[in-house]
Amino acid sequence: MSIERIAIIGLGLIGGSIGLALREMLPDIATTGWDADRDVRRKAAERGLVGKVSDSADDAVRDAQLVILCVPVGAMGAAAQSIAGALPPGAIVSDVGSSKHSVAQAIAKALPDAVVVPAHPVAGTEKSGPEAGFPELFRHRWCILTPEDATPAEAVEQVAAVWQGLGAKVEIMEPAHHDLVLAVTSHIPHLIAYTIVGTASDLEDVTRGEVIKYSAGGFRDFTRIAASDPTMWRDVFLTNRDAVLEVLGRFTEDLTALQRAIRNGDGDTLFELFERTRTIRRSIIEEGQDDARPDFGRSDH
Amino acid sequence: MSIERIAIIGLGLIGGSIGLALREMLPDIATTGWDADRDVRRKAAERGLVGKVSDSADDAVRDAQLVILCVPVGAMGAAAQSIAGALPPGAIVSDVGSSKHSVAQAIAKALPDAVVVPAHPVAGTEKSGPEAGFPELFRHRWCILTPEDATPAEAVEQVAAVWQGLGAKVEIMEPAHHDLVLAVTSHIPHLIAYTIVGTASDLEDVTRGEVIKYSAGGFRDFTRIAASDPTMWRDVFLTNRDAVLEVLGRFTEDLTALQRAIRNGDGDTLFELFERTRTIRRSIIEEGQDDARPDFGRSDH
Incomplete structure (x- = not known):
């Protein structure tokens, strides 16, 4: 049996x-949706x-075989609660949250009898809201599922099939491991970007106009990330606290070592790191996870 | 009198x-060039x-009216020394270094009698080498000149005219102020990017393969910056040490405050910052210093 009716909560x-993406790539699946915001x-x-x-x-979930909760991770419990009265028996509940351990707990608490297959499509842009979506967002991106051991394999396969149908590649992972991996590849990069953009705008000796004018030196890339949805990201840091603090501790140690190298004029330490980090970039391009055009083709050459 | 013959040291x-860019946009100017590397x-x-x-x-500089030193900032003194014997009297010497105070000192030491107009085009990509250049690199970007008070105004105007001819916008600044502004908009962003990429590749519990696969969550943007030329960046940190350490201290303070907010579950502090940083992004797009396409158009929608 494959999924024929999907409800999306949060648009x-x-x-x-x-x-x-469902409409374009899996047009036989009927979709309903709801958002708490009337304007949305x-x-x-x-x-x-x-x-x-x-x-x-x-109404949105009454006939659904799969319900996907697409709200900030701090709102997952409330979203799950809001469908508790009408969720058909046997329907699968999934989500798209960026932290998985705490979200799985929140959903299980609100829907103790539901079949839950937590999911995290590792894809996004700095835009948010109902105008921001587009069907190709998940193509060639990874979607991580974090089911419990007791979750029926068929439910996991059905959710995986939907994501594969949208162009994503699917991986199964333990929730705690997901939270650590994403702390590294997503949460800490966002935290750092938000911080440096904040630092830059608070300096007394450098004007905001100067920061903006000379942002092409590297800063502008951080501003893109730091333009991401504030509610979503606040919730990510609050719900993945332990893994974020763990990786942040490592980052701070490493930054302190570089600070010392700069203070001591130790060029070899700097060069060794700067040389080593290049190879990771190469692998990311080879794996199709980024665009190899210099400067993302910003210069249109 | 405008410049008719330019020598470029470092290709x-x-x-x-x-x-x-000179060939395409100012084709009447004759150009010569030299690089220390025979292969280049x-x-x-x-x-x-x-x-x-x-x-x-x-040979490259013998007839030049303007010589532009385009080598890593740590090599500027040696590059200036290498042309000392053949530099025509009255020729202007400029450069493109990312730190200005120490570079100006190094050039002045090697060429005490030369007319020096230090310059920094705030433009670049993560690529390097003679294959990497393209004529549009400087278009709509800022080029900062940091002449001394005693430098003849005509020389400053001539160098400014060349950069404007290549499509850049020109600004005059004190060297020390330049170094502080660029520490914020370029040097610290690079240092942070190098650090987090290093941290990620050193974690024991997260494999390199995982870091690469899930890099679309934000990490990949940092790897682009951290793929920049290691020699160039080592030299930047060694030559702009004071400003880099100053801004790094501010950044670390701010990051520590966010760490505490995460530890204490203080969502308001996080939200307030994340909301505030969005507006800077908007200004950068309005000023034409970045591409407004979500995700830089990576998703081709």
């Missing part, structure tokens, strides 16, 4: 992109993000 | 791009980066 960048529902209907935008969470 | 990304000279001649690739620095 921002990720929920909207799932809806558009209206825009979602205008853009046709799902087949039917419902007036309540209950 | 990597920046020197090569200047040569190509051969490739530069093949790509036609300058009108004539000379066999020695002396």
